[in-house]
Amino acid sequence: MRNLACLCLSHPLQTYTSWELRKFVSGHLDGYLGQVLDSTLAGENSGKLLGINAKVSVKFSGLAAMIDLYYWTTPNGHKITIFLEEAEIPYTIHPINIGEGDQFQPEFLKISPNNRIPAIADNEPVDGGEPISVFESGAILEYLAEKTGKLLPLEIRDRYEALQWLYWQMGGLGPMLGQNHHFSKYAPEKIPYAIERYVKETSRLYGVLDKRLADREYAAGDYSIADIACYPWIVPYEAQGQNLDDFPNLKRWFEAIQARPAVQRAYAKAQEVNSNNTMSNEAKKVLFGQDKR
Numbered sequence: 001m002r003n004l005a006c007l008c009l010s011h012p013l014q015t016y017t018s019w020e021l022r023k024f025v026s027g028h029l030d031g032y033l034g035q036v037l038d039s040t041l042a043g044e045n046s047g048k049l050l051g052i053n054a055k056v057s058v059k060f061s062g063l064a065a066m067i068d069l070y071y072w073t074t075p076n077g078h079k080i081t082i083f084l085e086e087a088e089i090p091y092t093i094h095p096i097n098i099g100e101g102d103q104f105q106p107e108f109l110k111i112s113p114n115n116r117i118p119a120i121a122d123n124e125p126v127d128g129g130e131p132i133s134v135f136e137s138g139a140i141l142e143y144l145a146e147k148t149g150k151l152l153p154l155e156i157r158d159r160y161e162a163l164q165w166l167y168w169q170m171g172g173l174g175p176m177l178g179q180n181h182h183f184s185k186y187a188p189e190k191i192p193y194a195i196e197r198y199v200k201e202t203s204r205l206y207g208v209l210d211k212r213l214a215d216r217e218y219a220a221g222d223y224s225i226a227d228i229a230c231y232p233w234i235v236p237y238e239a240q241g242q243n244l245d246d247f248p249n250l251k252r253w254f255e256a257i258q259a260r261p262a263v264q265r266a267y268a269k270a271q272e273v274n275s276n277n278t279m280s281n282e283a284k285k286v287l288f289g290q291d292k293r
């Protein structure tokens with residue numbers, strides 16, 4: 001994977017994961033040399049380090065940030081960049097181009113056996129042990145919220161208010177709107193029954209969230225991972241056959257989240273990774289009609 005690096009000391013060249021490199025830095029070098037090594041690792045170069053007779057050569061990107069994010073520019077992917085930007089956690093994006101089949105790479109399947117993005121590896125878990133990997137965007141949001149103490153209330157009643165709306169998104173809003181996208185935009189034949197079913201179900205779900213937002217600013221108490229999970233699925237509302245004017249509370253909530261600097265940074269990152277919003281016929285072949293493997 002991209003975060004592999006080669007570290008050459010007095011013994012033969014060996015391949016290390018970025019996690020092993022990080023352990024090496026903290027275990028063998030003092031802070032100053034750690035910094036030298038850190039900056040030496042910033043590019044595709046090699047150098048002699050002061051104090052120890054070591055030569056370091058780096059392939060790809062060098063040391064891992066705290067979080068490795070396996071990501072593509074889709075609503076489920078945006079959820080995680082939004083969280084990471086909100087919480088200001090250092091992270092590295094590893095693009096998994098799902099239209100080109102990257103999700104079937106054996107290394108990716110080891111951490112995401114359902115061949116879906118997003119997935120993360122936390123290189124600095126709170127127990128100080130080996131990295132922890134997590135797949136499923138709801139589980140990732142919960143994991144990151146718990147790790148950082150941010151965007152999920154601690155108090156039990158408030159916490160489960162937020163978790164209910166997070167899992168409402170995971171079980172309802174995401175899958176149903178995903179089917180809406182499929183039948184309205186991507187299916188090779190336009191099947192009126194399927195399109196109508198999912199456009200109506202989308203309207204119903206928008207209505208549920210709109211009602212919920214009638215007497216509160218966010219889905220559950222303060223802005224939380226419940227809102228972060230829902231927002232990217234509302235972004236393509238026009239393609240889903242919806243008009244936000246029909247859902248005034250939802251519209252107010254949507255505009256408030258859209259204006260958040262962290263949300264804007266997350267979507268700017270998406271543009272850097274992939275500015276092409278169309279789906280090629282090759283990508284459709286990869287994504288649709290997957291069978292058992």
Ligand SMILES: N[C@@H](CCC(=O)N[C@@H](CS)C(=O)NCC(=O)O)C(=O)O
Pocket residue numbers: 074075076077098103115116117118135136137138174286287
């Ligand atoms: N329930 C999963 C759904 C993830 C999902 O459907 N990811 C899509 C992109 S939004 C994907 O990776 N598709 C690749 C494929 O279908 O092979 C989650 O929320 O993480």
